Amino acid sequence: MRLAEDYLRLRSAYSGEKKGEPFQVTIDGVAEALYCTPRNARLILRKMTDAGLIQYAAGQGRGHRSELTFLADRRELVIREAQQYVRQGDVQGALLWVKERAGEHEVKQRFMDWLTGYFGYRMETIGEGRIVETLRLPIYRPIVTLDPADAMYAFDTHMIRQVHATLVELDRETDKVTPALALDWESSTDASCWTFYLRKGVTFHNGTELTADDVKYSLLRVQQEARNHSWLCRDIVEICAESRYKVRIKLRQPNVLFALYMSHTAAAVLSRDSGENGAGSVPGSLPVGAGPYRITKLLPGICILEVFQNYYAARGQIDRIEVMIIPDTGGEWSLETNPGVLIVETGEARRQELKAWRCSRLVTGCSMLTINLAKPGILQADSFRRALGLAVDRSRMVRDLGYPYASPCLGFHLEPNPASADPMYDPEEAARELRRSGYCGEVLKLYTYRRHEQAAYWLQQQYDQAGIRLDVYIVPWADLMKEERTREADLILFEALLNEGLLRQIEYLLSRYSFIHSMLDPGAQAEVDQLMGQLLQKEEPEARNEAFQQLQTWLSKRGTAVYLTYNEARVLSHPAQQGVRLNAAGWVDFKDIWFKGERELR
Incomplete structure (x- = not known):
């Protein structure tokens, strides 16, 4: 690629010369055009000759001029080099190369046509x-991390499921936990001790057999406080590899959903022998799974x-x-x-x-604004948080923004038949709540990543009409996960994946790195932890659902978030x-x- 760049630099320096027609040059002139020494210029010319880009006949003796002929078409070379960037996995480099060197719209279009067909x-x-x-x-969208213990974004966890395997899986059709790496499992009567029986002969990508020691290593790794998903294993007090294919896990308190917990991507079983390199957490290393x-x-x-x-x-x-x-x-x-x-x-x-x-559609979750209750100031006013919810016309948001925004959303759950109208929108009541709050025009910071940029600026305009001022900050996906970002943000706009079921909802409420839990004040976090602990001890699904509904009601009354729209994903095949x-x-x-x-x- 450097050679192609040098060739294009020569073509630019001798822009009046045509392809296939020889012309006179000096080695000093070539060196000046290439920003190098005469010695390096000769080396570059030799490489260009070997690559078939030029013909070059060096002049004999001091003061004799050399003869140079351009053989490569500039436009074809730009496209060919851009294609090489793509084949090496650097689409961004290819687009930048074409942008800086194409010169003509035709070259850009030809490359994009090739890229589409690629x-x-x-x-x-x-x-x-x-x-x-x-x-x-x-x-x-980027891959932020493929480390199961830290992956938070949907595409990352999707990729992890292609590479790794878990003890059990959740059957989405029946909503039942089914065998995966574990053939069977059982729990004590109070659901505080769980035993999993592993399949024999399961191998990792590196050829080693998966055993109970790998399960123990993986879960203890997730339990580390620094891990994004430490919540998943925080109640584990002991893991015992009782045999090569049998592992017993003791909890500090009952959890009737622990088998479901083990279907989470964070509970993927990693190779103990591969260590951190196999976990995908070390730059330059490749994850080693059993998927x-x-x-x-x-x-x-x-x-x-x-x-x-x-x-x-x-x-x-x-x-x-x-x-x-x-x-x-x-x-x-x-x-x-x-x-x-x-x-x-x-x-x-x-x-x-x-x-x-064919086109398939699926409602995956809801766009929502989480409110930073840990920050002092206007966000502590209940009336102001109510004004934030009343000032948004969700139906208009769907009409204005279109796909993937599907219908108004009013809570932290999926509605089987959501209405197209927005019963929450009440600009007059929003104005009254705003006056009660004592709001004096403070500018709020709304953080989100590129995917939600259009919605963020739409919300900025909507709130401006209600007299609420927002500054929008678009940050990279990985940056939004940093603790300093959640401390700075007044509001975070993201999509909560509700279609993944109860386990994903539990994650949002218990993971200290989620955009819901991290925005709660310490008192609210402790209250949520206590309520979730009670929910996990209820054996009957109806009792758990009722407890979860009560928790949602509690969060709603606290004004922890503004629910916006249900979102769709679709696949064309x-x-x-x-x-x-x-x-x-x-x-x-x-x-x-x-x-x-x-x-x-x-």
């Missing part, structure tokens, strides 16, 4: 008739997964998945409507639906593509995808 399904035959199927997917796919390449712009042949359950049908991260460019660059054969949409990139394709189904997080499980054949894709 994604999708490929089938090739290698060796003795072996067929390898590859699926390249454009994804419009259906293993990671063979992981860079900021690309994650390549290959099917794990020794996976204990059903083998994935797609041999290779290439997840390509498409950077946010503020709309300057956009792929065409049809990048390949599968498009998972969660709101970052907007597309028209393709009539010949080619008719030849099978097994495409949105999971609870709004993504597609790679191991379930398969294709009828190459012929149907044309």
Whole structure:
């Protein structure tokens, strides 16, 4: 790539010379154009000659001029180098390269047409008739972390489920916990001691067998206070590997949902032998799991997964998945409507639906504003927090913003048939509550990440009409997780994934790093912890549901958040593509995808 850059610099320095026509140069002139010494200039010219970019005939003797001929078309070279960036997993580098060197809109468009076609399904035959199927997917958000103990964002946890395995899984159809790495499990009568019986012969991606010691190592690691999901294992007082395939876990208090807890991605079983390198927490290392796919390449712009042949359950049908991260460019660059054969949409990139394709939709959760009750000032006024909820016209928000905003949301739960009208919106009552609060025009800080930028500025305008001033701060996904951000923020805008069920809701309320728990004042946090402890001891589902409803009512009365809209995810898939189904997080499980054949894709 450096050679191509030098070639383009030479073309710029000798802009009047045409491709294929020789012209006279001096080595000093070439060195000046390349910003290097004459000696280095000769080396670069030799490399360009070997690469077929130029013809060069050095002049003989002092003062004799040399002859140079440009052979490469500048536009073709720009596109070819950009393609090389992409193949190496650096789409952002490719876009920057084209932007700085294309010069003409035609070059940019040709590259984007190629990039669109680069994604999708490929089938090739290698060796003795072996067929390898590859699926390249454009994804419009970064991978923040693949460490199960720390992953908070939906796409991160989705990727973790492709790579790792847990003791048990939750069947979304029946809402029952089902066997996974554990064949069976049992608990004491008071649900304070749990025993899991492991499958024999399960191997990690590094070839070692998964045993009870790996389970113990993994859960103790999650329990560390610094981990984002330490809440999941905080009640564990003892883990005993009673045999190679049997592990007993003792809790400090009963938890009838502990088996459900073990289906959480944070409870993924890691290889003790691989240590932190295998956990994916060390830069440059590759995660080692026991899931259906293993990671063979992981860079900021690309994650390549290959099917794990020794996976204990059903083998994935797609041999290779290439997840390509498409950077946010503020709309300057956009792929065409049809990048390949599968498009998972969660709101970052907007597309028209393709009539010949199948489209599946799923309400995944709700957009909400959490209010920082730990900050002194106007946010401590109940009337002001009520004004924040009354001043938003959620129905208009849905109309103005469109997909993925689906319908008004009024609480921390999914409604089977949400109404299109917003009964909460009352600008006159909002004005009265604002006057009662003593609000004097203080500017509130609203933090969010790029995905919710449009909604954040829409809210800024909506609140401005009500007389409430907001400053919007768009920060990277990883930065929003930092404690200093939650301390600075008055409001955080994010989407709560409610479709993942009770366990995800418990996480939002117990994890000190969640955007709900972290914004509560210490007294409220202690109250929530106590109420959740009581809920986890109730054996009957009806009693647990009632306790959870009471907790939601308590949070609502405290004015801890402003609920905005239910959000959708959708997936567009080619008719030849099978097994495409949105999971609870709004993504597609790679191991379930398969294709009828190459012929149907044309």
